[in-house]
Amino acid sequence: MKRIPRILLVIVFIVFAFALTRSVMTMASLTQAVATRTGAGEARTYHVAVFLPEQDTLFFEELRNGVVAVADDYDIAISFHPIGPDAPEFRLARYTGIDGAIIYPYLPEREIRQQLELLEDGGIPVVLVEQDVADDWPWTFVGTNNFELGRRIGSRLAGRNDHSRIVVVYSDKSPAVAAEKELIELGMNTVMGDRLAVPITRRQTGLNPLDAEALTYQLLRSPSPSPVTALVFTDTDDTLAALQAIINLNLVGEVQVIGFGITDAIMDYLDRGVLDATIAVNPQRIGIESVRVLAELLETGNAPGYVDTGVEVIRGTP
Amino acid sequence: MGARNSLRSQLVFSAAIGIAMVIASIIYILFATLRLQQIVNDQFRTERALQELQLEVVAVRTPFLNYLSSRSSRALSDLLAEEQVLRGMLPEHSRIESDPALLARREIYSMLASYLDLIQHAIDLKRARAIEEYTLLYEEMAYLSDHIVERIDRISLSGLRGELARYEEIIETSRELLFWNLSVIILAFVASTLWISISINRVTDPMNRLAWMAGELSSGNFDIADIEIDTVHEVGAVISAFNTMKHDIRQYISELNRQQKMEQLLKRMELYTMQAQMNPHFLFNTLNTGVQLAITENAERTADFMEHLANFFRFNLRERNFIVPLRREIEGLEAYLYILRIRFPKSLGFSLDAPEDLLDSHTVPAVMLQPLVENSVIHAFKGIDRPGRISIAAQKERSVLTLSVRDNGIGIDPETARRLLEPHSRDVEHDSKVMGLENVIHRLHFFYPDDPHVVTIESTPGCGTEIIIRIDTEVEPCIPS
Numbered sequence: 001m002k003r004i005p006r007i008l009l010v011i012v013f014i015v016f017a018f019a020l021t022r023s024v025m026t027m028a029s030l031t032q033a034v035a036t037r038t039g040a041g042e043a044r045t046y047h048v049a050v051f052l053p054e055q056d057t058l059f060f061e062e063l064r065n066g067v068v069a070v071a072d073d074y075d076i077a078i079s080f081h082p083i084g085p086d087a088p089e090f091r092l093a094r095y096t097g098i099d100g101a102i103i104y105p106y107l108p109e110r111e112i113r114q115q116l117e118l119l120e121d122g123g124i125p126v127v128l129v130e131q132d133v134a135d136d137w138p139w140t141f142v143g144t145n146n147f148e149l150g151r152r153i154g155s156r157l158a159g160r161n162d163h164s165r166i167v168v169v170y171s172d173k174s175p176a177v178a179a180e181k182e183l184i185e186l187g188m189n190t191v192m193g194d195r196l197a198v199p200i201t202r203r204q205t206g207l208n209p210l211d212a213e214a215l216t217y218q219l220l221r222s223p224s225p226s227p228v229t230a231l232v233f234t235d236t237d238d239t240l241a242a243l244q245a246i247i248n249l250n251l252v253g254e255v256q257v258i259g260f261g262i263t264d265a266i267m268d269y270l271d272r273g274v275l276d277a278t279i280a281v282n283p284q285r286i287g288i289e290s291v292r293v294l295a296e297l298l299e300t301g302n303a304p305g306y307v308d309t310g311v312e313v314i315r316g317t318p
Numbered sequence: 319m320g321a322r323n324s325l326r327s328q329l330v331f332s333a334a335i336g337i338a339m340v341i342a343s344i345i346y347i348l349f350a351t352l353r354l355q356q357i358v359n360d361q362f363r364t365e366r367a368l369q370e371l372q373l374e375v376v377a378v379r380t381p382f383l384n385y386l387s388s389r390s391s392r393a394l395s396d397l398l399a400e401e402q403v404l405r406g407m408l409p410e411h412s413r414i415e416s417d418p419a420l421l422a423r424r425e426i427y428s429m430l431a432s433y434l435d436l437i438q439h440a441i442d443l444k445r446a447r448a449i450e451e452y453t454l455l456y457e458e459m460a461y462l463s464d465h466i467v468e469r470i471d472r473i474s475l476s477g478l479r480g481e482l483a484r485y486e487e488i489i490e491t492s493r494e495l496l497f498w499n500l501s502v503i504i505l506a507f508v509a510s511t512l513w514i515s516i517s518i519n520r521v522t523d524p525m526n527r528l529a530w531m532a533g534e535l536s537s538g539n540f541d542i543a544d545i546e547i548d549t550v551h552e553v554g555a556v557i558s559a560f561n562t563m564k565h566d567i568r569q570y571i572s573e574l575n576r577q578q579k580m581e582q583l584l585k586r587m588e589l590y591t592m593q594a595q596m597n598p599h600f601l602f603n604t605l606n607t608g609v610q611l612a613i614t615e616n617a618e619r620t621a622d623f624m625e626h627l628a629n630f631f632r633f634n635l636r637e638r639n640f641i642v643p644l645r646r647e648i649e650g651l652e653a654y655l656y657i658l659r660i661r662f663p664k665s666l667g668f669s670l671d672a673p674e675d676l677l678d679s680h681t682v683p684a685v686m687l688q689p690l691v692e693n694s695v696i697h698a699f700k701g702i703d704r705p706g707r708i709s710i711a712a713q714k715e716r717s718v719l720t721l722s723v724r725d726n727g728i729g730i731d732p733e734t735a736r737r738l739l740e741p742h743s744r745d746v747e748h749d750s751k752v753m754g755l756e757n758v759i760h761r762l763h764f765f766y767p768d769d770p771h772v773v774t775i776e777s778t779p780g781c782g783t784e785i786i787i788r789i790d791t792e793v794e795p796c797i798p799s
Contacts, residue, residue, distance in 0.1 A: 005519065009512040016505035020346070023498035027350055030491050033484075034357050044414040047421065077414045079421045088465045095462060097412075097428025 044077035046099040046298055048291070051083035051090050053106040055207065057173050058236055058261065059283045060104075063129070066287020067102065074295035083107060090115060094122040100298055101126045102290045106175055113137070125297040129290045130176035130283075140297065142290040142307040144281045146180040150187020152313040153258055156277045157230055158192050160256060165226040167201040167219055169212060169242070171235035174260070178204070178234065198226050205238050212238035216245035220255065228255060236261030239278070243269050262314065270316035280312040325521060325550045332517030336510030343506035347499050354492055361481050361488065365474050367407075368423075372470040374404045375430065375463060382437060386444055386456060397437070405434055419480075422473050429466050433459060524549045524557055531560065540568035580764050602628060623660050629653040634685060640765070640797055642684040644712065644719075645677035651687045651710065658695060665705055666695065672712040680719050680791060683765050689754030690723040690785050698727025698783060717792045724784035735775040755785070762787060765795040 050067055052060050064080065071078045079098075081089035083106050093101060093115070101119060105112045105128055116139060119126055130143035157166060168185065170178040177184065185200050203219070205211035212233065219228050231246075233239040239259030246252055252274050259266055259278040269275040286309045297303040381396035408431060412424045436459050443452035524547050534542050544561040547554075605628040612621035633650030648670070655668045668691075691708055699706040709724045730738075738759060759773050766772040769790065777783040 005512055005516050009509060009516060012505055012509045012512060016502065016509050019498050019501035019505055023346075023350065023495060023502055026491060026495045026498060027353060030357055030488065030495065031353070033488070033491070034360050042416040044416055047414045047424070049425075072416070077416050077421050079418060079425065088461065092429065092462055092465050095429045095432035096425040097431075098425075 045075040046295070047077050047079065047097065048100045048102060048294060049089075049093055049096065049098045050078055050080050050102045051093070052080065052104045053084055053175060054082040054087070055173060058263065059174060059176075059281075062283040063104075063287040066284035066289075067291050068287075069284070070288050070291045074291060076291065076295060078291075094118050094124060098124060100124060100294045102129055102294055103127070104129050104176070125294060125301075125303075127290045127294045127297070127303075129286050138305075140293050140303045140305055140307070142293055143176065143286050143309055144311045145308045146177065146183040147187040148308075149177075149279065149281075149311045150184035150189075151191050152187075152311060153184070153232055153279065154188035154191030156258060156313050156315070157188070157232075157256065158195060160230075165198050165201060165224070165228050166196065166230040166232065167203055167228050168232040169203045169205060169215065169234065169238055171205045171211075171233075171238050172207050173205070173209070173235040173237060184234075201228075205235070209237035210241050213241040213245045216242040217249070220246070220249055220251060230256040230258070232258045233260050234279070236263055236266060239275070240265055240269075243274055247274065258313070270314065273316060275316050277313050277315045280314050282309055285309045325552045328517065328521065328550045332514055336514040339510045339513070340503075340506050343503050347503055350495065350499055354495065358488070358492075361485070362478075364423075365477050365481070368426075368470050368474050368477070371404075371407055371426075371430070372467055372474075374400070374407060375433075375466055375470070378404055378437070379460075379463060382440070382459075383456075386440065386452060389444060394441070397441075401434055401437055404430065408434075419473070419477065422469070426466060426469055426473065429462060429469075433462055433466065436462070521550055521553060523547070524553045528557060528560055531564070535564060535567070540564060540571060576767065583760065583764060601631060605631070623657070626653045626656040630657060634688070639684055641681045641795055643678060644672070644680045644682050647682050647684065647687055648672045648677060648712070650685070651691065654688050654691065655710075658691070662695075662706075666699070667705060667707045669707070669709045671710070676712055676714060676719070680714075680789075682719070682721065682787075682789060683761055683795065686758055686762070686787060687721060687723060689758050693755040693785075694723060694725040694727060694783070698725040698729075700728060702728060714791075717790055719789045719791050721787040721789070722784055724782065726782040729779040729781055730775060730777040730783050731779055732777075735777055739773065739775060765797070766790075766793065767796055769793070 048071070050064070052063065067078055081087070081093070083090045083104060085107065090103070090107070101124060103112075103116070103126055107115075116126055116137075126139050128137075128139050128141045128143075166188075168181075168188075170181055172178065181202060185202075188200060189196070203215055205215060212235075216231070219231070231242060233242055236259070239257075239261065243257065243259070246255060246257065256276045257274070259269070259275050262278060262280045266275065266278050270278055289307050289309055293303045293307055378397070378400040381393055381400050384390075385393040385397045387393075408427050412427050414424065415421055436455060440452050440455050440459065443455060524545060527545050527547070531542060531545060542564075544564070545557045547557065549557070605624050608624045609621045609628070612618070612624060630650065630653040633646070633653060652670065655670060658666065659668060687710060691710065694708050698708075707726050709722075711720075711722050711724075713720050738756060762773045763770075766789070769788075772788060774786050774788070775783065776786065
């Protein structure tokens with residue numbers, strides 16, 4: 001009987017200790033949660049700003065993924081900023097305390113050059129990605145060799161001899177390719193030479209992912225002395241929209257289509273023979289290589305002038 | 319030691335522990351509440367700081383423009399004051415963090431630092447009257463200032479959205495914290511109450527037991543166990559005194575009882591003696607007359623018999639001492655044995671072995687052996703046809719004098735033997751029919767109360783009985799005054 005109060009005291013004390021522990025743990029977790037938000041993240045050695053066009057395309061998404069994937073490996077903190085005529089971030093980049101910049105040069109060449117020189121004056125190393133501006137520029141370029149891209153497209157098209165008319169559809173969604181139309185077509189002409197009955201026709205789509213569908217209808221329905229025999233797309237969304245139009249027009253196999261990208265839908269069309277081939281650039285690799293080259297620049301002050309991330313033309317069912 | 323375990327210190331210590339526990343819990347709850355307030359406050363601290371920064375960025379524009387427009391010393395003073403305020407709001411060192419929000423803040427701080435440097439540069443240009451340069455610089459700085467303000471807005475909005483998204487989470491965690499804190503304070507109160515209650519019980523419980531013991535003693539029950547309890551010094555002293563008092567009273571009463579019983583026994587023995595001595599002179603004169611008559615008639619054996627009989631009665635009836643020399647006890651026994659040999663010449667045989675050196679050097683309670691022999695003669699040979707034998711012996715081993723009476727009779731069953739040896743197995747006060755054997759046993763227990771084995775019975779049914787008296791010669795018999 002006398003032991004009951006003592007046992008009760010021990011039990012109450014154990015529950016008290018438990019409640020106190022839970023209280024302290026809850027307080028600690030709350031403090032930790034706030035500290036995580038307001039306080040210390042992980043410290044990095046370098047701050048690199050990545051300037052990309054404000055476009056939610058697969059290309060830029062994968063490029064971002066590539067940058068983020070390796071930034072930690074080089075002890076680099078990454079901040080992404082828009083670049084374009086309406087975005088002041090790039091123009092003011094030299095004031096932001098960054099240690100380096102990866103830039104997709106989505107501005108007029110004169111303006112780009114001016115800002116790049118200001119960054120250089122501020123001691124901020126720069127890597128340009130995907131879209132080269134001029135051969136004589138001193139800044140390192142990481143991306144696809146568009147002449148090589150054109151050559152490979154030409155090789156694929158040269159397999160058929162009945163090309164009376166080839167149309168290359170550029171897009172604002174793939175500005176890097178669109179900016180180097182001449183280089184791509186030069187590559188194509190180098191391979192195809194006199195096989196072309198008429199010069200390569202250029203078309204352009206905007207940022208709307210459905211633009212290509214209307215364009216395809218227009219190209220294939222319009223009466224012309226030299227009908228379109230091959231279509232080359234430089235954007236994934238354009239490819240998908242155009243293929244749907246070709247299927248609807250029942251022209252599968254009649255028109256040779258070379259698409260862009262390696263998404264599941266594209267690969268499915270490739271397997272079914274709707275698509276003859278697809279251009280596979282690797283934006284993630286572009287991102288990875290750009291970080292690697294910039295880290296090299298930051299560490300050593302030297303880097304190769306040009307890093308080719310390669311391009312593939314993947315063939316479908318013959 | 320005494321002071322530490324005193325009633326006062328125990329009560330003070332227990333109360334202090336209990337109260338300290340409650341106070342500590344309250345302090346913790348207070349700390350937790352303040353910390354919670356701080357956490358909630360911190361939640362929007364960054365946004366508030368950014369807003370203040372933004373206001374200051376806007377505030378510095380006017381004196382800057384005023385200075386560039388007027389070049390007055392007052393405008394310069396205002397500008398420099400604002401510039402200092404703004405510079406004071408910037409962290410001394412902003413390290414590079416992986417977190418995008420922290421990185422964005424770092425960019426703002428860097429842009430602000432650049433903006434302040436540009437202000438200094440603009441002041442220099444103004445002083446140098448480089449109109450074109452500072453005009454262009456003002457444009458650039460206005461552009462930068464607008465961008466800073468716009469970035470702060472974006473970051474604040476983004477931060478506020480993030481904080482609002484987390485607000486419910488923090489409220490939920492706070493609710494959980496309040497629940498545990500409430501549990502802590504309630505349990506601290508319960509635990510301290512229990513602790514103080516147990517401490518008080520530690521003091522009051524012995525007192526309750528003391529009160530109970532006092533009640534038992536007052537009702538005459540002195541066989542209760544001592545109170546053995548670890549308690550405070552004062553109560554321990556009371557308990558110890560009480561236990562001692564109980565022991566003393568019990569011993570005193572026991573002594574009184576023993577003396578009372580002994581007096582009763584002595585009275586009974588005197589009564590027996592008086593009964594036997596109703597007229598000893600007449601008895602001895604008669605026996606002497608018988609002796610002379612037998613001599614006159616030449617019946618020498620008869621005369622001898624009557625003389626022994628007279629000796630036997632003389633020993634039995636005249637002996638008024640409780641303790642007698644062993645020689646007198648043996649002489650009385652020999653007279654009795656002579657009579658028995660005459661009475662039972664063929665059916666009973668007797669032997670007596672008492673070394674001469676023991677007879678004068680030791681004393682024994684009077685009339686011990688004869689009743690034992692008489693008991694054997696009366697009870698041991700009932701229904702036995704064979705000749706009986708009774709052996710009496712005295713011997714000493716170390717300090718123990720052993721007297722034994724052994725017969726080869728029918729024996730005593732163990733239950734009877736046990737009952738006979740059990741002290742006070744019969745109510746001697748009210749039982750007048752005390753047998754000789756029991757009388758001897760009772761007297762021995764009275765004379766030697768501390769030796770429960772002063773007399774033993776060893777008996778094998780059908781083979782005989784031996785009654786053994788062991789007297790420690792170094793122990794004085796307990797003789798009433």
